[in-house]
Amino acid sequence: MRTILQESNLDLLSEAERLITALTDTLVVPELVAYRDRVVQACTDMREQVHHNLRDLELGRDDILPEEILSETQRLTLGLRLYNRRLAGPILRGLESDRLSLRVIGWLHAVHKETVDVPAAVSTEEFSIWPAPPHPVVYFMPASAQCGLLYQPLFFHEFGHLLYACHKPEMDNLVQDLQTEIAELLEPLARRNDIHAQAEERQRIIIVLTWYKWAQELFCDAIGLTIGGTAFIHAFNRYLRISQRTEYHCSPDELGLRPHPVTWLRARLLVRRARELGCDTAADAMERQWATIANTLGIAEDYYGFYEDEFLPLIWQTLDDMLVEAEPYHFTEQDLRNEEWDHGFTVVHLLNQAWHQFQTDMDSYPEWEHQAVFDLLRIPLEDLWTGDPRADDET
Amino acid sequence: MTADWLTFQSFQRSQEVLKAINTLSAHLKLTLNGIADEELSQAASQSVEALRAFLNELEAAARQADQTEPAPMLGVDPRLQQLVRSYLVARHHRRFRSCLFTEPISDIKALLTSNARDDQEALVKCLAELRVLVEEHIYDDVDQILDAI
Numbered sequence: 001m002r003t004i005l006q007e008s009n010l011d012l013l014s015e016a017e018r019l020i021t022a023l024t025d026t027l028v029v030p031e032l033v034a035y036r037d038r039v040v041q042a043c044t045d046m047r048e049q050v051h052h053n054l055r056d057l058e059l060g061r062d063d064i065l066p067e068e069i070l071s072e073t074q075r076l077t078l079g080l081r082l083y084n085r086r087l088a089g090p091i092l093r094g095l096e097s098d099r100l101s102l103r104v105i106g107w108l109h110a111v112h113k114e115t116v117d118v119p120a121a122v123s124t125e126e127f128s129i130w131p132a133p134p135h136p137v138v139y140f141m142p143a144s145a146q147c148g149l150l151y152q153p154l155f156f157h158e159f160g161h162l163l164y165a166c167h168k169p170e171m172d173n174l175v176q177d178l179q180t181e182i183a184e185l186l187e188p189l190a191r192r193n194d195i196h197a198q199a200e201e202r203q204r205i206i207i208v209l210t211w212y213k214w215a216q217e218l219f220c221d222a223i224g225l226t227i228g229g230t231a232f233i234h235a236f237n238r239y240l241r242i243s244q245r246t247e248y249h250c251s252p253d254e255l256g257l258r259p260h261p262v263t264w265l266r267a268r269l270l271v272r273r274a275r276e277l278g279c280d281t282a283a284d285a286m287e288r289q290w291a292t293i294a295n296t297l298g299i300a301e302d303y304y305g306f307y308e309d310e311f312l313p314l315i316w317q318t319l320d321d322m323l324v325e326a327e328p329y330h331f332t333e334q335d336l337r338n339e340e341w342d343h344g345f346t347v348v349h350l351l352n353q354a355w356h357q358f359q360t361d362m363d364s365y366p367e368w369e370h371q372a373v374f375d376l377l378r379i380p381l382e383d384l385w386t387g388d389p390r391a392d393d394e395t
Numbered sequence: 396m397t398a399d400w401l402t403f404q405s406f407q408r409s410q411e412v413l414k415a416i417n418t419l420s421a422h423l424k425l426t427l428n429g430i431a432d433e434e435l436s437q438a439a440s441q442s443v444e445a446l447r448a449f450l451n452e453l454e455a456a457a458r459q460a461d462q463t464e465p466a467p468m469l470g471v472d473p474r475l476q477q478l479v480r481s482y483l484v485a486r487h488h489r490r491f492r493s494c495l496f497t498e499p500i501s502d503i504k505a506l507l508t509s510n511a512r513d514d515q516e517a518l519v520k521c522l523a524e525l526r527v528l529v530e531e532h533i534y535d536d537v538d539q540i541l542d543a544i
Contacts (some may be wrong), residue, residue, distance in 0.1 A: 056421075063429055068421040071526055075413045078533070081541055082406070130403040161400045176470025183469075204468045212472065213401075259401075 001070075002062050003378050008073050009053045015080055016047040023091055029380055030206035034119035036091050038136045039234075043083055046076050068103035073293055081108035086130075090108055090121035091144060097147055098122045100373055104152045105139055107347040107384060108227070111329050114166035122146065126311075127239075131165045143239040145239075149369055153235040155229040160220030170325050175215045178318040182311055185209045206256040207306050214306075217260045218315065219322045226323060229331035230282040231351040233274055234359075237267070237286045241293060247292050254305040264290055269315070279336075350376065399539070405474035406536035409529050412449050416529070419507075420522040423515050433438065445506045452525045454500040457483060474540035495521035 009236050028036050053069055056062065062069050092100070101122045109115040113167075118133050125140040133173035139158055145151035164171050186204045191197060224232040239264050240247055246254070260266065267290045274283035294301070334350040338356050350372060358365045376384075422439035425432055456471045456479045468485045470474045494517055495503050506518040 061425070061430075064424050064430075065421050067523060067526070068424070070419045071413060071530065072417045074530070075410060075417070078541075079410055085541055095413060128399050131400055132404045132407040135407055163402075165404065170472040172472075179467075179469040183467075208469065209467050209473075209476075212470070 002057060003144065005062060005069055005073055006054065006057050008077070009050050009057070012073070012076055012080060013047065013054070014052045015084070016043055016050060019080070019084055019088060020047065023088060026092055026094055028091055028094060029096065029102065031097050031106055032091060032121060033299050034304055035121045038119045039083060039087055039091060042087075042136070043080070046079055046083075047352055049076055087121075087136060087138065090123045099377055100149070101139070101141060101146050101152065101155070103376060103381075104351075105155055105159075105386060106381070108329075109253075112163070116160060118162070126155050127158060129161050131158075131162040133162065133165055134166065135161060146289075149351055149372065151235050151239060152360060153232040153351050154223065154239060155238075156224035156232055157220045159224030159227070160326075160328075162218070163223060163328065164216055164219060164322075165323050171216075171322060174318050174325070176322050178215055178314055179211050180206050182211055185307070185308070185310055185314075189273045192217040201306070203252075210256055210258070210306060213259045213316060214261045215315070215322075218266065218269060219319055219326075221266055222273055222319050222323055223326065223328050225270060225273055225277065225279075226328050226330050228348055229277070229336050229352055230279045231272075231348065231355050233270065233279060233282040233286055234355045236270060237282075237289065240267075241286075241289055245297060245299070248290075248297060249299045249302065252306075255304060255306045261307065262303060264294065264301065265303060272316075273319075309388055311389050397527065399434065401472055401474055402536050402539045404472070406533060406540055408449075408475075409533040409536065411445060412529050413526065413533070415445040415449070416522050416526045418442040418518055420526075423519050424523075426518070427515060430431075447504055447507055450500050450504050453482065454503060454504075457500065474536070477535070478528070481528060481532060491524040493517070493524045493529075494519040495524055 021042055023036060023040050023043070027038075049072065056065060056069055098121075099304075102120070105120045105122065109118055109120060115133070118137055120137040120139060123138055123140050124143045124146070128140045130138045138156055141151070143272055145154075183204070186207060188197075188200070219237070223255060224236065228235070249264075250258060255262070267286060271283045271287045274280070327366055329348070331348050331352075332346075335346055336352050337349070338353070340353075354369060354372065357368045376379070418435065418438045419442040422432070422435045422442075425435065452475065456468050456475060459466055459468045459471070460476075460479055462485055466477060471479070482496075485491050490496070494506075503518070503521055506514045506521070509515065509518070
């Protein structure tokens with residue numbers, strides 16, 4: 001066994017060194033330097049752990065610690081595999097086109113005290129995020145969306161998952177309260193003791209458990225809207241309204257497996273919050289469009305008990321409490337104002353301006369966007385990320 | 396917008412728990428064999444804190460699930476629920492023999508900082524079985540994140 005462990009650890013050592021060399025030799029854009037440094041540090045830490053294993057083997061400690069050295073070797077194998085196959089990719093691919101998204105995400109992280117030191121990268125897939133602070137974060141976005149401004153606001157939803165992770169104990173408590181209250185609402189007035197009653201009880205448990213993930217997704221939508229204002233509504237609406245029938249309706253069996261609520265329900269709640277925040281015009285348009293598409297599809301709204309109108313006050317209060325806990329950036333009046341953008345304003349203002357330009361004159365939009373992105377990328381990073389929230393705390 | 400975030404968080408949590416288990420277990424075994432390792436000793440203190448936090452989570456979720464009448468675990472992420480269920484199944488089926496699976500979790504937390512030799516030996520057995528549980532759990536995450544070869 002000693003020989004096997006020695007060989008495997010030497011393999012790991014070689015692999016870690018090759019990866020560190022590849023990462024440090026790669027010329028990265030300035031926006032990715034912090035992420036690259038964090039990934040290199042993690043790989044260096046793993047290399048150090050491999051050295052420990054080899055030292056223990058040289059000292060003959062495998063007689064006392066056979067399970068520990070084997071388990072550590074397996075753990076490091078998986079850890080290095082994660083970096084090799086998933087987390088190093090955004091650095092090694094070195095795409096200039098990543099800079100736009102990296103700046104949007106960099107600004108987002110910089111204006112929230114929990115994330116100011118969490119480095120992030122971008123990769124290509126459907127919108128999602130891998131948020132496990134303090135580990136480096138990867139945001140995913142489809143390739144075409146990365147090249148323009150219009151769908152960048154959808155990162156604000158993904159950022160919500162990171163904020164949830166930063167406040168996980170408090171958020172989980174709030175979700176637990178919501179699940180308890182929904183369970184009480186679902187409780188039947190009288191209990192039978194037959195096979196149907198047992199099936200109903202199982203379904204009630206599925207519904208209640210489903211709300212763990214659904215609550216987080218609705219919270220992320222609320223975060224997206226609170227940060228991005230009308231730009232988030234437009235991006236959400238345009239990206240999701242036409243994709244597929246299941247965005248409007250799912251069978252009861254499918255609902256229990258869905259990580260997200262049916263998108264029509266998300267749209268409804270987004271419309272409600274948008275009106276609360278004074279984004280009435282965008283909210284009205286979105287509501288009409290979803291109703292029109294649902295009508296054309298011949299779909300009537302039905303969530304089969306996974307959502308009832310009587311849940312709404314509970315959900316709303318929970319989301320409000322979660323927002324208080326997370327304290328996201330709140331778009332300002334200036335962010336939504338239809339004025340030319342300059343770098344004294346925020347990224348949120350730029351994204352709202354982009355949607356205004358797109359909706360006003362679609363033909364000239366590509367040229368406008370090209371110039372806006374060019375201007376954004378010319379700004380020195382230290383001028384763009386001036387919103388370090390720790391500075392506010394000190395004053 | 397996929398749900399990979401849960402899997403990724405679960406993978407990282409399991410990695411950290413495994414590291415803490417291995418570090419503390421190695422420290423205890425060397426100590427019990429009269430071998431001093433200052434560097435490992437310092438790392439073991441951090442591992443105790445990491446394991447205490449993990450056992451607190453496990454205990455709170457298991458308390459919800461292990462009622463006379465089985466109850467759903469509320470406010471608990473689905474991957475942790477699966478780990479808790481594996482733990483409870485292992486407890487009820489006597490799959491493991493260490494006190495982690497026969498005594499209340501609060502007893503194990505007390506062992507974490509004990510200097511008594513008997514307690515340290517008991518803790519080593521608990522850590523070995525906890526390692527098996529977590530290693531079995533992490534492979535579901537690996538399948539999703541790394542696409543098993």
